[in-house]
Amino acid sequence: MVKNQITILGIMSGTSLDGLDLAETFFSRESNKASWSFELNKCETIPYPKELSHRLRHAIELSEEGIQKLDIDLGVFIGKSINKFLGTRSQMVDCVASHGHTVFHQPEKGITVQIGSGEEIYNHCQISVINNFRVADVKAGGQGAPLVPIGDRDLFATYDFALNLGGIANISFEKEGKRVAFDICPFNMALNYLANEKGLPYDSEGKIAATGRINESLLSELSQLPYLSQRGPKSLGIEDYQKNWLPLLKNSSISLEDKMATFIEHSAMEIASTINENKGKKVLVTGGGAYHQFFISRLKTYSRADIVLPESKIIEFKEALIFAYLGLLRLEGRPNCLSSVTGAEYDVSAGDLIGF
Structure with missing residues (x-):
């Protein structure tokens, strides 16, 4: 024992x-x-x-x-x-x-x-x-994924949703008396790829993305990827990103800034849609993406819930x-x-x- x-x-x-x-x-x-x-x-x-x-x-x-x-x-x-x-x-x-x-x-x-x-x-x-x-x-x-939701349920029960913005964006919440969770879309693995193209490890606070303009054509292509319409349980691996999201980003002829802004819009819309569909008042946001101020601002635009950023130790660890x-x-x-x-x-x- x-x-x-x-x-x-x-x-x-x-x-x-x-x-x-x-x-x-x-x-x-x-x-x-x-x-x-x-x-x-x-x-x-x-x-x-x-x-x-x-x-x-x-x-x-x-x-x-x-x-x-x-x-x-x-x-x-x-x-x-x-x-x-x-x-x-x-x-x-x-x-x-x-x-x-x-x-x-x-x-x-x-x-x-x-x-x-x-x-x-x-x-x-x-x-x-x-x-x-x-x-x-x-x-x-x-x-075999996500595994974190049991910790969300037991250790962070005061929040209706737990959203983690790592390489992949995933979310967990209670539904009909059970914990449910799934990966929503790639996140930092796509944003860091775009930042790497500019010789940077990442886009600090989303400052570069904030200078871009949303490309409706790319946004439409991203939003039509089949994974997004699947019901959970579902999860993503790097293989899915490389097969489905990465080619759309690579093949687009628009500027890197516009790609970043468009991908942020795509992520914010998909994540907010999940939050709004399942209702709830408080969203705990953690992972490196929590520091992407431009994304957080776009998420707040679309979400009807309160977006909460905890202390840095919780965000990062x-x-x-x-x-x-x-x-x-x-x-x-x-x-x-x-x-x-x-x-x-x-x-x-x-x-x-x-x-x-």
């Missing part, structure tokens, strides 16, 4: 490849109570070395052997990053919960692959590790925090993947245990 106080280091590597997010999270509860409260202690994003970042960005193109090597190398990097992050405080942490980095996500084929070897993490930091959270849900017939929570639920043997979210046949308690 899990004690009533525990510290777990949650680790997240997102599709936007901003870096490795580490969130040291203290969980506590009253005796004989099932619900947990949390306190975020030290948090940090550690940038990827250029060579590793390049390999991760192009991982989908690697051979099986290349992916296995990258799995090991990323695990080593994560383990060393944990040591650097904790310093002499490693005894303060009970275990590590690592999402890993998604290479393939094709749940309709029963495939989802997250790399970042748990064995290598453990070998280098000597702290017990929980990882590989998605596979059990996919085996149960689910999407909510996903890492929730993976720490998923690890905690795994230790308790309680479900950490909701079938109402993923479409699986049943709820599962997922995650490989290493070093316990």
Whole structure:
């Protein structure tokens, strides 16, 4: 049985490849109570070395052997990053919960692959590790994503919607007494691609996008992509972005500024449509996209709900925090993947245990 106080280091590597997010999270509860409260202690994003970042960005193109090597190398990097992050405080942490980095996500084929070897993490930091959270849900017939909604439900219950703006924009909320969630559209993976074309890592605060003009032709093409009209459960991977959204952005002859402005309009309309359709008063917005002031202004234009930006720690590290929570639920043997979210046949308690 899990004690009533525990510290777990949650680790997240997102599709936007901003870096490795580490969130040291203290969980506590009253005796004989099932619900947990949390306190975020030290948090940090550690940038990827250029060579590793390049390999991760192009991982989908690697051979099986290349992916296995990258799995090991990323695990080593994560383990060393944990040591650097904790310093002499490693005894303060009970275990590590690592999402890993998604290479393939094709749940309709029963495939989802997250790399970042748990064995290598453990070998280098000597702290017990929980990882590989998605596979059990996919085996149960689910999407294996999104996984964060159970944390939205349990840790952020005062909000009607939890919107995360990472590489992909996803949302979760209660509907007919059950938690539902799905990916809405690509976000930072598209916006960062456009910023990269201008030699920038990202468009700070959306200042460049704000100078562009909306192109109705591109906006119409984006809005007609088949994924957008599908009902959940549904999820997106980098493959979907590369197949459907990226060609439209690449092939358009308009300026980069206009592409950015148009993509922002597309995202704001799609996300607001989901919010308005499902009703609710408060939207918690997290992820790097929360700092995109131009997008937030457009979302507020279309949404009928109150758009709430929390403190920066929550904006930047909510996903890492929730993976720490998923690890905690795994230790308790309680479900950490909701079938109402993923479409699986049943709820599962997922995650490989290493070093316990």
